[in-house]
Amino acid sequence: MSNGVALICGGGAFPIAAARAVFARGEQAFLLGLRGIASAEIEQFPHVWLGIGQLGRTFDEISARQIKRVCFIGGLKRPEFSDLRLDWGGVKRIPEIIRLLTGGDDHALKGVIKLFEGEGFDVVGVESFAPELLAGVGDMNKLALSADLAEDLVYAQKFLADLSAYDCGQAVVVANKRVIAVEAVEGTDAMLARVAELREKGRWRAKGPAGLLVKAPKHGQDLRVDLPAIGPDTIANAEKAVLRGIAVAAQGVLMLDRAGLAAQAERAGLFLHGFTEANVQ
Amino acid sequence: MSNGVALICGGGAFPIAAARAVFARGEQAFLLGLRGIASAEIEQFPHVWLGIGQLGRTFDEISARQIKRVCFIGGLKRPEFSDLRLDWGGVKRIPEIIRLLTGGDDHALKGVIKLFEGEGFDVVGVESFAPELLAGVGDMNKLALSADLAEDLVYAQKFLADLSAYDCGQAVVVANKRVIAVEAVEGTDAMLARVAELREKGRWRAKGPAGLLVKAPKHGQDLRVDLPAIGPDTIANAEKAVLRGIAVAAQGVLMLDRAGLAAQAERAGLFLHGFTEANVQ
Numbered sequence: 294m295s296n297g298v299a300l301i302c303g304g305g306a307f308p309i310a311a312a313r314a315v316f317a318r319g320e321q322a323f324l325l326g327l328r329g330i331a332s333a334e335i336e337q338f339p340h341v342w343l344g345i346g347q348l349g350r351t352f353d354e355i356s357a358r359q360i361k362r363v364c365f366i367g368g369l370k371r372p373e374f375s376d377l378r379l380d381w382g383g384v385k386r387i388p389e390i391i392r393l394l395t396g397g398d399d400h401a402l403k404g405v406i407k408l409f410e411g412e413g414f415d416v417v418g419v420e421s422f423a424p425e426l427l428a429g430v431g432d433m434n435k436l437a438l439s440a441d442l443a444e445d446l447v448y449a450q451k452f453l454a455d456l457s458a459y460d461c462g463q464a465v466v467v468a469n470k471r472v473i474a475v476e477a478v479e480g481t482d483a484m485l486a487r488v489a490e491l492r493e494k495g496r497w498r499a500k501g502p503a504g505l506l507v508k509a510p511k512h513g514q515d516l517r518v519d520l521p522a523i524g525p526d527t528i529a530n531a532e533k534a535v536l537r538g539i540a541v542a543a544q545g546v547l548m549l550d551r552a553g554l555a556a557q558a559e560r561a562g563l564f565l566h567g568f569t570e571a572n573v574q
Numbered sequence: 575m576s577n578g579v580a581l582i583c584g585g586g587a588f589p590i591a592a593a594r595a596v597f598a599r600g601e602q603a604f605l606l607g608l609r610g611i612a613s614a615e616i617e618q619f620p621h622v623w624l625g626i627g628q629l630g631r632t633f634d635e636i637s638a639r640q641i642k643r644v645c646f647i648g649g650l651k652r653p654e655f656s657d658l659r660l661d662w663g664g665v666k667r668i669p670e671i672i673r674l675l676t677g678g679d680d681h682a683l684k685g686v687i688k689l690f691e692g693e694g695f696d697v698v699g700v701e702s703f704a705p706e707l708l709a710g711v712g713d714m715n716k717l718a719l720s721a722d723l724a725e726d727l728v729y730a731q732k733f734l735a736d737l738s739a740y741d742c743g744q745a746v747v748v749a750n751k752r753v754i755a756v757e758a759v760e761g762t763d764a765m766l767a768r769v770a771e772l773r774e775k776g777r778w779r780a781k782g783p784a785g786l787l788v789k790a791p792k793h794g795q796d797l798r799v800d801l802p803a804i805g806p807d808t809i810a811n812a813e814k815a816v817l818r819g820i821a822v823a824a825q826g827v828l829m830l831d832r833a834g835l836a837a838q839a840e841r842a843g844l845f846l847h848g849f850t851e852a853n854v855q
Binding site for chain 1: 752
């Protein structure tokens, strides 16, 4: 029953990278692309296309291949109920689906996992088959996290942990134990653009590189779904905001090309550090 | 020794309104305008102009008039040490001043209060002589806070209370127990502009008026200095963000013209509510 892993593919390049990682290990992946969301590149692997409401067919396609492990990967906007075209397997589960769509994001994602587990599948995280797609531990380039910034990092970690009780952002910019910007619905890139603007306008006065971006999944978040990610834009925007570096939760933040991002950050004069909870007392 | 109150005047119209309120009560106010910051309108009242570093002279001017009560009022950006032109009374207190300038904003303000108390003055809040300049309790216009929004208000109050441990923003926009935007260094107006943009871009999808702005002083904040404020811009920006209303901490948020703001909000279809801590269990 352990014939590889079924990847339920949202948008972006992560599903492709994950499939590549699976096959590179000599294992099998079967990709289920969400129509209108997943990239056409999934077609280079064994795949099928599905509408987001075709729950029944999703279960059938995976079961038919004797696959037990299922992983959700790639970007997915929270659907409106009217966007769902439910198949019979979906219609039978309408009460559960309505419950999913009426809580916070966390609630919805946990519910989706339960739905799959209820069908006998093991829902797994990307770390179980492609850990290289997640942030590493410690300094990822030659620019080390300095002692003064380590204090800011601990401050930011505590801040994000306290915010975890709310279905809110997963990133913050901190400088000298001062919260410069907090991410909510706008996303990390928009938050970093705001920080750049605050510096230009003199609303945040700092000489030269200052402050750090800290990004992490929510405390208590199920790491099997909806992990935060950083990419080339994150680093370019952190450079524009003239930060000193970026710290991400080790094994808790997706990075498509870890070595490439570490090098890009280094060229921009930014450290790139993967922190663990051990830092916070 | 109770010859009225000394108003140490930062920028904006609040010092003028406060002085007017004092004289309207038949009491005396003496205004100490911070040069380059306070409005020239203070000159219609008994006043003196001072540089921000002239601590010694500040104490002397107040003492010479047998005034015991001192109130800080009006906007004041945190000065850089290099901006201060310390007089002898300031130079003598350099170690204390350096301590003030190296902590968070809260720390600095508490330190300034201590400095004045150390000289024998009573530092008082605006509520002690002009409570009409603060938010009232309950609905301030005809648009009442509805039951569903009352839940969001409690959620937002808890959120802001949890954020109080950090020297961070004092406002948040919440809709259906979802944090849409959090204020940090950018200020309330910029945060509301962001919310309007999130709606326009469809990043936050809501039909018609939705969400509320909640603004309050930090928990444990000394209400004698640096109270948050709302004004006509706050209401205009909340209207542009198509919110349902504004809730502020009763007696904890400055409002220059309470009746005028309540009417402006009502015309914009926004409720304006002053909440108390009693709402939060």
